[in-house]
Amino acid sequence: MQGFPSAEQALADFFRAWEPKEQVELVPIDEAAWRVTAGTLYSENTLPVARISACDGIAVCSDRFADGAPDISKWRIGTDFVRADTGDDFEDRFDAVIAIEEVDLTEDGGISFISPDVEVEPGSNVRERGDSFWKGDLLIGENLPIRPTDLAALAMGGVTMVPVRKKPRAAFIPTGSELIPPQMRPKRGQNVDTNSLMAKHMLLGMGADPLLFPIVPDAKAELGNALDQALGESDIVIINAGSARGDEDFNARLLEQKGKLIHHYIAAAPGRPLALAVVNGKPVVNLPGPTMAAFFGLDWCVRAIINRYLRIPMPKRQRIQGKLMEDMHSTPHMAILCRMDVVKTANGYECYPRSFHSESLPLCMGTNAMYVSPIGESARDKGELIEVELLRGEEYLEGADGL
Amino acid sequence: MQGFPSAEQALADFFRAWEPKEQVELVPIDEAAWRVTAGTLYSENTLPVARISACDGIAVCSDRFADGAPDISKWRIGTDFVRADTGDDFEDRFDAVIAIEEVDLTEDGGISFISPDVEVEPGSNVRERGDSFWKGDLLIGENLPIRPTDLAALAMGGVTMVPVRKKPRAAFIPTGSELIPPQMRPKRGQNVDTNSLMAKHMLLGMGADPLLFPIVPDAKAELGNALDQALGESDIVIINAGSARGDEDFNARLLEQKGKLIHHYIAAAPGRPLALAVVNGKPVVNLPGPTMAAFFGLDWCVRAIINRYLRIPMPKRQRIQGKLMEDMHSTPHMAILCRMDVVKTANGYECYPRSFHSESLPLCMGTNAMYVSPIGESARDKGELIEVELLRGEEYLEGADGL
Numbered sequence: 082m083q084g085f086p087s088a089e090q091a092l093a094d095f096f097r098a099w100e101p102k103e104q105v106e107l108v109p110i111d112e113a114a115w116r117v118t119a120g121t122l123y124s125e126n127t128l129p130v131a132r133i134s135a136c137d138g139i140a141v142c143s144d145r146f147a148d149g150a151p152d153i154s155k156w157r158i159g160t161d162f163v164r165a166d167t168g169d170d171f172e173d174r175f176d177a178v179i180a181i182e183e184v185d186l187t188e189d190g191g192i193s194f195i196s197p198d199v200e201v202e203p204g205s206n207v208r209e210r211g212d213s214f215w216k217g218d219l220l221i222g223e224n225l226p227i228r229p230t231d232l233a234a235l236a237m238g239g240v241t242m243v244p245v246r247k248k249p250r251a252a253f254i255p256t257g258s259e260l261i262p263p264q265m266r267p268k269r270g271q272n273v274d275t276n277s278l279m280a281k282h283m284l285l286g287m288g289a290d291p292l293l294f295p296i297v298p299d300a301k302a303e304l305g306n307a308l309d310q311a312l313g314e315s316d317i318v319i320i321n322a323g324s325a326r327g328d329e330d331f332n333a334r335l336l337e338q339k340g341k342l343i344h345h346y347i348a349a350a351p352g353r354p355l356a357l358a359v360v361n362g363k364p365v366v367n368l369p370g371p372t373m374a375a376f377f378g379l380d381w382c383v384r385a386i387i388n389r390y391l392r393i394p395m396p397k398r399q400r401i402q403g404k405l406m407e408d409m410h411s412t413p414h415m416a417i418l419c420r421m422d423v424v425k426t427a428n429g430y431e432c433y434p435r436s437f438h439s440e441s442l443p444l445c446m447g448t449n450a451m452y453v454s455p456i457g458e459s460a461r462d463k464g465e466l467i468e469v470e471l472l473r474g475e476e477y478l479e480g481a482d483g484l
Numbered sequence: 485m486q487g488f489p490s491a492e493q494a495l496a497d498f499f500r501a502w503e504p505k506e507q508v509e510l511v512p513i514d515e516a517a518w519r520v521t522a523g524t525l526y527s528e529n530t531l532p533v534a535r536i537s538a539c540d541g542i543a544v545c546s547d548r549f550a551d552g553a554p555d556i557s558k559w560r561i562g563t564d565f566v567r568a569d570t571g572d573d574f575e576d577r578f579d580a581v582i583a584i585e586e587v588d589l590t591e592d593g594g595i596s597f598i599s600p601d602v603e604v605e606p607g608s609n610v611r612e613r614g615d616s617f618w619k620g621d622l623l624i625g626e627n628l629p630i631r632p633t634d635l636a637a638l639a640m641g642g643v644t645m646v647p648v649r650k651k652p653r654a655a656f657i658p659t660g661s662e663l664i665p666p667q668m669r670p671k672r673g674q675n676v677d678t679n680s681l682m683a684k685h686m687l688l689g690m691g692a693d694p695l696l697f698p699i700v701p702d703a704k705a706e707l708g709n710a711l712d713q714a715l716g717e718s719d720i721v722i723i724n725a726g727s728a729r730g731d732e733d734f735n736a737r738l739l740e741q742k743g744k745l746i747h748h749y750i751a752a753a754p755g756r757p758l759a760l761a762v763v764n765g766k767p768v769v770n771l772p773g774p775t776m777a778a779f780f781g782l783d784w785c786v787r788a789i790i791n792r793y794l795r796i797p798m799p800k801r802q803r804i805q806g807k808l809m810e811d812m813h814s815t816p817h818m819a820i821l822c823r824m825d826v827v828k829t830a831n832g833y834e835c836y837p838r839s840f841h842s843e844s845l846p847l848c849m850g851t852n853a854m855y856v857s858p859i860g861e862s863a864r865d866k867g868e869l870i871e872v873e874l875l876r877g878e879e880y881l882e883g884a885d886g887l
Contacts (some may be wrong), residue, residue: 111681114685115685143740161690169673170672219846220846229779231850232685233775234680241667259571263644269534273531275639277550278639281632286632330507417688441616446640447622447624473629474800475800476800
């Protein structure tokens with residue numbers, strides 16, 4: 082087992098053999114949420130377009146206040162002043178706004194009172210053209226997921242068709258004659274295809290466009306057909322399992338025949354027999370079948386490929402430090418994923434390893450954290466402080482009583 | 485301004501006046517991703533259903549190995565042994581599996597060799613019924629968002645119609661005669677409705693079901709009609725602005741007439757004039773109009789109401805400590821949102837406040853972090869270390885060169 086490349090090395094080798102083409106599309110602003118910008122975007126608008134009132138009030142000519150309080154007894158609305166509330170435009174002959182709290186308006190369109198304390202100068206309570214921003218101002222940089230506040234910035238700036246990175250289409254081919262869809266009850270010798278559903282929603286979360294294939298039985302010709310179809314329809318192909326029929330190199334040989342096998346077997350477990358290939362210029366990942374192995378391979382390998390398409394960095398999850406509550410053994414020549422349950426106590430966080438060997442598998446799938454042992458590390462002792470990645474937000478470590 | 489309740493106090497008062505009804509629905513497993521569980525869910529399945537092979541190999545009767553290596557010269561496939569690969573069921577008369585690497589099979593259905601080192605005992609290389617999990621095992625707890633790995637656990641366990649909290653339907657009513665949709669170019673006196681789009685995608689992210697109303701002009705009757713329609717169609721109503729026509733209490737009075745106004749003006753800025761009411765047993769939030777004020781109100785107030793519906797805790801964003809690069813003034817009797825740009829340097833993180841008063845508004849909307857000054861804090865000095873909440877993942881602080 083020694084001599085297999087690390088996940089990092091395998092990806093570095095893979096990315097030397099394959100570079101994604103730049104694929105950009107324009108989408109309407111309402112469909113741009115969480116898409117990745119394919120360029121730096123600048124405002125087409127200047128706001129306010131013209132000066133506006135900065136408060137609810139009346140617009141006046143400031144020069145009539147130059148020598149102190151004017152005689153307002155004959156002032157008429159529309160002639161000597163106009164109503165101008167927050168954000169309102171008003172005629173160019175007016176140049177200042179007096180707040181509504183400072184005046185008493187009469188029912189017949191006059192004014193009975195202006196506070197003697199009010200200061201009226203050119204531009205009082207007026208927001209100038211461009212006070213919010215100018216045409217040409219930066220709205221958002223390149224290669225950034227578009228958050229709701231960024232949508233607001235794009236809308237302000239009049240960018241309503243947004244250039245974004247095309248979502249890579251990711252075909253997922255579940256293989257195994259023993260597999261049945263989740264809607265069926267498993268009989269003797271059958272197993273549930275859990276990975277299509279998991280992969281679909283992981284891929285959606287990564288910003289890819291998943292294309293789920295039906296279950297392909299363990300037959301060389303059928304797998305070959307599915308692979309050809311998937312290569313025709315997608316930007317990346319994920320074959321899940323398919324090496325279970327007594328011939329571990331079944332898929333690897335198929336990938337070698339059809340393209341270039343970059344690596345088979347990676348020093349990352351569960352899921353060590355993962356294969357990375359380039360076929361017809363497209364990435365093909367052969368992901369091991371067990372659910373935890375498929376999760377890990379999607380997380381470190383498929384995500385890296387999709388992020389390369391989208392030109393975004395790999396996520397850094399929230400991390401906490403906690404006390405390891407059981408001895409944890411790993412294999413120094415492999416990175417090993419260990420699912421963890423983190424519990425908040427009066428003395429800090431406690432971390433319980435949940436092995437997929439010894440525990441109920443759903444318990445292992447459901448943990449709120451995980452730990453990946455770095456290559457070279459052989460064991461961590463009970464009682465040690467370790468740093469784990471959170472798989473739920475930190476707020477879920479608080480316990481239900483906080484709600 | 486002193487005497488207004490804090491955001492926490494306002495919400496506490498509001499939640500004394502209003503409790504959501506429990507609303508649960510069953511959704512198919514493929515639609516359950518990121519929904520919130522409305523109950524603790526247990527497995528309906530036991531897997532493996534019956535014992536299976538733990539490796540690729542042949543299934544045999546272990547008792548024939550009890551006295552050492554048996555004579556295999558006359559062994560026939562289907563009689564003395566069968567093929568049994570990983571996950572395969574096999575006939576009950578066999579009780580052990582020998583790995584395929586340890587045997588040589590002949591083309592005519594016999595065996596020419598079994599490694600003399602192989603140990604064959606009852607259960608060798610066999611996974612027992614229930615080895616992965618049993619019917620009745622925990623799949624996922626209550627009030628938890630369903631992640632892709634949780635979907636896999638539910639699929640394994642045969643829970644394919646999933647009880648989840650109903651998404652609260654959130655009506656959003658943008659008001660203001662000056663507003664135009666983002667697709668139009670603003671003319672003098674016009675402003676772009678940025679908040680509908682921002683609110684829609686923030687609400688989607690919170691797990692609500694947004695119902696966007698068209699822009700309602702500043703007219704009491706039209707607003708009243710929209711509010712009535714919204715109350716009829718949704719679980720929570722958000723009125724955005726609508727107090728801009730010279731009468732700050734226009735909406736507050738409408739809410740008082742129709743229901744119970746819990747608070748108007750909160751010690752949280754921008755967006756101090758926020759109003760919280762209960763009308764027809766439903767929450768109504770009057771959110772101030774400016775984009776940053778609307779963002780803050782959605783983030784602290786609307787999110788708290790939606791999370792109460794969904795019975796999930798408020799999120800704890802990733803936080804980093806960085807050096808404040810400018811003096812920052814705040815008002816001790818208010819919590820003040822300050823958008824921040826965090827930059828990673830060789831000496832650690834640097835935090836640049838981006839005021840919505842002094843900077844280009846889109847720059848302020850686009851920051852990667854924010855800071856909310858606690859009530860009681862009046863200023864933070866340049867050079868101080870402050871803890872800020874990240875609005876993009878920590879990986880986006882790394883700079884583009886890492887990719």
